[in-house]
Amino acid sequence: MVPRIGPCRGAARPRYHGAVPPLTSPKRRLLVASVTLLVCLAAAELGVRLAGLAAGTLPRAPYGGGDVEALLAWQQDFGARGEVFGGQTHDPLLGWVPAPGLRDFVEPGHPPRSTNSVGMRGQAEFALEPTEGLVRVATIGDSFTFGTHQKDERIWPARLSEASLSQGSRPFEVLNFGVPGYGTDQALLRLERDVLPYRPDVVVWGIFETNPSRSRRLFSYYAKPRFDLAGGELRLGHTPVPAPGELATAVWDVPLAASPCHLLRWLQISRVEVVGPGTAPLLELHRALLARAARACEEAGAKLLVVPIPTLRWAELPPSATELATHAMAAEGAFSSHDLRPIFEGTAKAGAGPPLYIPGRHFSAEGHWMVANTIAGRIDELGWL
Template sequence: MARRLLIPLIFILFGILLAFGLLEIAVRVTGKTPPAGEPAFFWQDDARFGWFHAPGAEGYYFNPPGEYHAYARVNSAGLIDQDYTLKKPEGVYRILVLGDSFAEGLRVPMDAAFHSILEEKLKAMGKRVEVINGGVAGWGADQELLFYREIGRNYEPDMVLLAFFPGNDIMNNAIALESKNFGKVRKPYFLLEDGRLVLHNQPVGSEAGLGDETETTAPRLQLIPDHPPLAFLLPLLQRSAFYRYFIPRLRVIAPGLALKLAQWGLIEPGQETRIAEQGPDYIPLAYGVYKTPLDEPWREGWRITEALLAELKRDVEEDGAELRVVVIPAQLQVESAVWRHIMQTYPAMQQFDWDVDQPNRMLADILDRQYTPYLD
């Protein structure tokens, strides 16, 4: 009896191993092998801005699914760009780009970042132009204003082009939201006091208080055991190209299965685990910008944002330059399937009203009031 059962089991095991072997070969042969190890790190603490690029840092930046894998280098001034002289060459029109990770451009080769393409196209039209990339991941308009005052204006730009992402820039600009999202305050910030912007926590760490808590949410459920039973297999699995290619996609299409695998120790806990541990009422803070009506912390965030944009425009124009804004859309705004997936992932959101175009309309109203040209 045992012999009759053993032979089919051997064939089943052989079939599984053969299938995985073929998939492993397919991933490697087609060049879809995700990079192993950790991506390069380009940032360092900075007392003026919270964080900034480390001059001279270089390497490849990538994510586990292999969606992007690009080389980047930080120049001597801390910008992800070529080196520029502070003094503008005679006859050259200079554009300084400000923004967060969209402007920073680490997810694409340096010559494919939008500031590089803009410069290339303008030069093809016969213009003598330099487009300088001042983007830094995670920055809000508050840090961008400080950067312009400390560094950006020294490049003598003729135009400052602000790449504004409503999907998180409002949250970044409001310390009450920023600290709730990240915990400890890691940056300088502005508050509106008697209608005026007042700078706080610069140099960074000089003020204690708001946001100094390290835990940003209610106590979480513990869904992953301290010693998962099959965790000893993980180092071997992580050497597989197919495993590294497949698991990040599994987390998206079947988060429930991914959670089970994490509980067994066959994958590292990921987003599916963090979401499940928050409980059924969890709604990511960043989506509050789309809620209608807005909660008060978000209304205050918009008031601070309007004041920051007015201040930046004033500084830029006092220097003899002009401010322009390009509005960066969120994926959920252009792909309706993404928003539907979000609503399914966080069912507590279904009890509220949402408007994904609301941030763009509010930003447009601000820029119209300030007579700032923009592209959305």
């Protein structure tokens, strides 16, 4: 029998002289992979820092997460041309407002639209003093109020007067202060600065489901202001909003808590915030913004009607926490609200007629008429005429 040759139990392991032992151990492979990753990250970090130092912009920016993602997209699409975005102009307080004096302005994928001399949607001009015999209604909100994807005369603010007359009510004159992309914070600031000086009898605030979340952003379609809550008080920050020229070529340092690594900051990309039952800070901010708007309207002698606007998937998704909070505040008497969901549901059950939304976009022309008709009826029902 040939004796077995080789190391036996207890035998000393072979020594390697002048060579690296083979990386067969999982721990050794993990170590090498970790070191390689750290070297790559260090090289990328150095590149980010050098780029920032060359531009003289590190550190300087308050932006983080999804704000940076939006900023980079804006730089690519509009920054090189020095524009805010289609049909909008820079505003140091609000971030952006519709450019005044547009006549049949055409943005790719949109029908022609116009604005008057102060940036309201449509061509009609209005004096600060209301017209005698008419109910002056001012509308605020985002693109669903501004009327994106529809012509001037086919959007719900423009059809409110027609709707009121069809119901036998007093005629309206409607001033449309809606702005595409606004959060509830920007709508509040526009209400206080631009709307109330026109002495409206009624303010209709259309709040689309994503508007409250935009109030926590510093950059959405463009840079914007933001309110913070401190001791229950609203404090406005991040103003004046920088002009496009300052943002167009900047290399931004993105703050990330507990990490000095600029690369990790650049990689911090947050997704669309889900407004669920657990979002207490956002709900507190939402309530505070609505309460301030209600006080401003009351002091100006205007009635406030808040209209939550459901998403295109309204039939599949339940009301958001902020939508429920809006109706709860109205029930407490802070202001009045109008629930569009029963109207939508009635239309869906009837199973007749065209859809209320353009697929993937905003209200259809029929959707705008339905909204105008039901809002005019709600104003009459409240006895505000």
